[in-house]
Amino acid sequence: MITLDNLTKIFNTSMGPVTAADRVCMEVAEGEVCVLLGPSGCGKTTTLKMVNRLIEKTSGKILVGGRDTDTIDAVELRRTMGYVIQQIGLFPNMTVEENIGVVPRMLGWDSQRIRKRAVELLEMMALSPAVFLRRYPRELSGGQQQRVGVARALAADPPVLIMDEPFGAIDPINREVIQDEFLKMQQTLRKTILFVSHDIDEAVKMADKIAIFRGGKLEQFDSPDNVLAHPANSFIADFVGGDRTLKRLRLLKVRDVLNADSPSVRADESLDIAVRRMHEHDQGHIVVTDQDGRPTGCVLLADAVGRHGAAGDHARALPSPVRLDADLRGAVSSMFTHDAEWLPCVDEAGIFRGQITQRGITHRLGDTYRAAAHAAAVPADDGRPVAPQHFRGAAE
Amino acid sequence: METLRFIGDNASLILYLTVQHISIVGVAVGLAILTGVPIGIAITQNRRVADAVLYVAAIIMTIPSVALFGILMPVLSLTGHGIGYLPAVIAVLLYSQLPIIRNTYTAITNVDPALREAARGMGMRPWQRLWRVEIPLAVPVIMAGVRVAVVINIGITAIAAYIGAGGLGTLISRGISQTDQRQLVAGALAVSLLAIVADYALLWTQRRLTPAGVRA
Structure with a gap:
């Protein structure tokens, strides 16, 4: 969808020519989020702005949807790409509705259609249209402004979004919320997104592909997991951090490391059955469930040997269950918190589906x-x- | 008391002179807006040109009004309008340039660069950016410049009576030459009052023209 071919930018400054982008080649497939990452002054923003021609390139080619951007009028080109910046840049003299309507209006939409689209987008952003359409930007909180900023970029339903540190100015708590909302939206919208960030955690969370820049050069272009697991050089290893393997936890879901073949026993079944199943699976504990299969406790082998009765009567408290679709970082954190070597896993209905173990995760x-x-x-x-x-x- | 009686007896004359006064300032500042605002916008494109233009406008501002009339008289005499209405209007027009150009220039250059960047990135053409974003946001500051120009020039126009332009300065000059305190005080009062009223009227206009989203 977006192809950069030997893209180069040389700025002529008073201190001589400075190469901000040096023969950058990369390809972003349709529907992918590509995060351009690197320290400040590495050329990521320059590269981004060459795509919508806010900065004119020195040499090389940019293809968007197979078309060379040189053959398209720069202004027309920008109207086909949503643009979101860190400072948000909502026009203070326009209402939320007018801000969202800027590009559609330039494209000649009638006001009915613009209104309908604004309502649709505000609902998507979880902002009530009845409240927000007529508001002015200064009447919104930072998080609300950035949601409107994203809505404005999506107004004319462009296939490509260009985002320059879009969530950089939002406080950390709201940032997580907005990132999550944005990812959820992206799952249905499938836009092709170029996203500049200097935050490795944000990149790992948002990206399908990460492009790491240093001194105008593209150092590595790979999936987040590969960037973390196999940094191409020591600069990238330093940049992604010494805890890079821990960061990979965020990329995995509980279901990825689930051991589905974990024994369980109903509370009303006998302790003998519980002991037999533990032996069969060669493990020292077994999860006790209720009639519907929801975990209620666990029985330890050491407690069960030589005793009789229903399994439920000998059950101990259970480490807190985790959902299959939870991210592994949270699950591991919970393991450490509770000093647990394993955690039971449940599906959306709360039914026991298996367990995860520290050994399984490290493996x-x-x-x-x-x-x-x-x-x-x-x-x-x-x-x-x-x-x-x-x-x-x-x-x- | 005598002054009040004079004002009462000459109400229609004072009204006539007030209208004359307003006509000079109104026409001149109106023309100054038509020239100064575009100049103020145009010079935002080039820092060096901007500095030069603002410098020239500031120099004009420092010329004493009597001297400016003196300069204009021989020049305009060539067209037969050396004294009267025309030189007064031209002088006021020149004096209005600095506050209007400077405020326009400052207002446009002070528009948040992020807004300009957003506008450009969304595909606005330069004219669209100017009309839909920059000018609406600059209006309050431009209007503040217009108010300054009007108030200053209501005072300056009073002096234009000496070159036969009429206006409320006529009362003051006659008051001085005839040592008639009543006329002098009535003229001075009328000029002050006119300045205050005009300033409030323009303040009201300024508020009306300011986009709702940026009203304080």
């Missing part, structure tokens, strides 16, 4: 490193260096 996170170590070890046949022994050990 899953380690997969990609073992695969890489393995790949590095394979070409040993061509006489290239053999991977260190402990990596190969881990692969087995």
